Amino acid sequence: MATAAKTKPILHIEVRLKSSRGVFVRTDLVRREVADWLSTEFLNLSIDQDVNGYDDLEHAHVIDSINVVDASGTAVDTAVYKLDQVQLDVQAYELHSDDGSPSRRVIEQWPEQEMDQPQARVTLLPSRALSGAWDSLVYEDKIPARLLQFMTRMILLMKRPGLNLSIFNWNRLILLHGFPGTGKTTLCRALAQRLTIRLGRHYTSGKLVEINSHALLSKWFSESGKLVGKMFEDIQTMANEETTFICVLIDEVESIAGSREKSVRGSDCSDGLRATNQLLTALDRLRDRHNIMVMCTSNMLTAIDPAFLDRVDAKQHIPNPGPTAIYEIFRSCLNELIRTQLITSIPDSTAVTDFGGGSSGTGDYSSSPGSPFASSYGADSWELLDAVSIPSYAEMNVHLFNQPLAPARRLWQIAQKCDGLSGRTLRRLPFLALAMHTFGDVCSLHEALSALAAAVEQEAYSMRVRDVGASMV
Numbered sequence: 001m002a003t004a005a006k007t008k009p010i011l012h013i014e015v016r017l018k019s020s021r022g023v024f025v026r027t028d029l030v031r032r033e034v035a036d037w038l039s040t041e042f043l044n045l046s047i048d049q050d051v052n053g054y055d056d057l058e059h060a061h062v063i064d065s066i067n068v069v070d071a072s073g074t075a076v077d078t079a080v081y082k083l084d085q086v087q088l089d090v091q092a093y094e095l096h097s098d099d100g101s102p103s104r105r106v107i108e109q110w111p112e113q114e115m116d117q118p119q120a121r122v123t124l125l126p127s128r129a130l131s132g133a134w135d136s137l138v139y140e141d142k143i144p145a146r147l148l149q150f151m152t153r154m155i156l157l158m159k160r161p162g163l164n165l166s167i168f169n170w171n172r173l174i175l176l177h178g179f180p181g182t183g184k185t186t187l188c189r190a191l192a193q194r195l196t197i198r199l200g201r202h203y204t205s206g207k208l209v210e211i212n213s214h215a216l217l218s219k220w221f222s223e224s225g226k227l228v229g230k231m232f233e234d235i236q237t238m239a240n241e242e243t244t245f246i247c248v249l250i251d252e253v254e255s256i257a258g259s260r261e262k263s264v265r266g267s268d269c270s271d272g273l274r275a276t277n278q279l280l281t282a283l284d285r286l287r288d289r290h291n292i293m294v295m296c297t298s299n300m301l302t303a304i305d306p307a308f309l310d311r312v313d314a315k316q317h318i319p320n321p322g323p324t325a326i327y328e329i330f331r332s333c334l335n336e337l338i339r340t341q342l343i344t345s346i347p348d349s350t351a352v353t354d355f356g357g358g359s360s361g362t363g364d365y366s367s368s369p370g371s372p373f374a375s376s377y378g379a380d381s382w383e384l385l386d387a388v389s390i391p392s393y394a395e396m397n398v399h400l401f402n403q404p405l406a407p408a409r410r411l412w413q414i415a416q417k418c419d420g421l422s423g424r425t426l427r428r429l430p431f432l433a434l435a436m437h438t439f440g441d442v443c444s445l446h447e448a449l450s451a452l453a454a455a456v457e458q459e460a461y462s463m464r465v466r467d468v469g470a471s472m473v
């Protein structure tokens with residue numbers, strides 16, 4: 001009996017090109033040259049590796065960086081890949097700048113007299129403005145990578161020549177839902193960016209159309225439905241250019257896809273209802289456009305019309321970060337403050353008594369002998385004035401597990417007290433802590449961590465007060 005050949009995992013490599021300033025660069029040739037070079041020169045590659053040494057390539061002068069970003073397929077849980085056991089997927093892209101008007105423009109449509117905010121914003125992808133979005137998000141589960149793989153595969157499957165799309169009820173509609181501030185909007189933008197890069201072989205350019213749902217709700221009777229209809233007509237026109245991949249983002253989709261049943265029962269009976277009807281019709285019309293993907297976010301799943309929910313191909317709950325993700329979020333903020341020297345990571349003498357952990361402090365921040373952090377935090381290096389960064393959670397666990405006085409350990413203790421706080425709040429807290437609980441131009445890492453602990457306690461207290469208030473309503 002014939003057995004299906006085992007498919008190798010795919011290793012995704014991104015080649016970022018230097019700004020070409022309008023000069024045409026053959027990305028297909030760059031892709032091919034880099035793929036050949038990697039296959040002949042390397043035995044292994046690791047996820048997140050910045051690949052160097054490409055100076056002798058014919059296209060070296062147009063290459064800004066080569067990065068191993070991700071792997072998909074079977075056995076994706078390793079960090080290092082043997083090149084003879086993977087398929088290489090090399091993509092080459094150039095970032096569009098957002099300093100000039102061509103990359104970002106707003107859509108403002110009739111009726112102009114009530115226009116106080118744009119109804120949509122269009123960004124050329126991949127955009128320089130979005131280049132850090134993907135890495136800024138931290139989740140314990142690999143939600144972003146899983147969504148990216150699923151969406152890429154969905155689009156490629158649907159592009160299959162000759163496939164009769166009317167047989168399948170696919171709308172290319174994704175809904176991310178969860179509490180406020182969990183990163184849903186940022187994740188949609190980051191997905192749009194990464195999708196455009198990953199689909200570079202199939203689409204020569206990308207656009208992100210961010211619809212401002214609130215601006216589509218007209219104060220004029222019955223106009224909301226027309227505005228929604230007109231917006232999607234514009235998107236259809238944009239999609240006529242079949243080599244452009246279009247990601248539509250509708251934030252807080254419940255505003256224009258609200259439950260029609262509730263509208264009818266409530267006072268606002270016809271306008272919201274018309275907007276929802278128009279949206280459903282418009283989504284149905286987009287269905288056979290292979291180059292459109294619609295992503296929506298919502299904090300209120302129960303307020304969304306069931307007919308809209310029924311059209312959603314994939315619903316993904318986005319949770320608040322768990323302790324390890326919280327540690328990483330705080331770490332990235334503190335490391336930025338260390339990098340810019342608002343925090344100096346040199347231990348100060350007061351750290352001896354109150355650095356947490358309850359043990360009798362010696363003032364020694366060093367880890368066990370041989371640890372890579374021994375030189376950073378060890379007493380021997382106290383005279384060094386260069387800031388050192390806080391290690392990742394994984395590094396901390398390996399090297400500092402028995403060191404309650406190490407800053408990383410202290411940060412981990414703080415992170416464990418942040419259950420229920422959103423990513424938005426967490427990203428704000430380190431800065432807020434410095435502003436509220438420290439003085440002077442620069443503070444020590446010890447002071448910053450104590451300030452962060454105080455800010456976390458305050459935030460947790462406010463949250464408890466809010467919860468008690470809510471339960472009494």
Ligand SMILES: Nc1ncnc2c1ncn2[C@@H]1O[C@H](COP(=O)(O)OP(=O)(O)OP(=O)(O)O)[C@@H](O)[C@H]1O
Nearest residue numbers: 136137138180181182183184185186321423424427
């Ligand atoms: N898991 C996370 N990791 C890192 N940063 C996060 C995370 N979640 C949220 N943030 C940060 O919080 C900020 C707000 O995120 P965003 O607006 O995307 O959230 P949202 O879920 O869409 O919020 P809302 O529902 O209120 O519109 C962003 O700066 C984002 O970087």
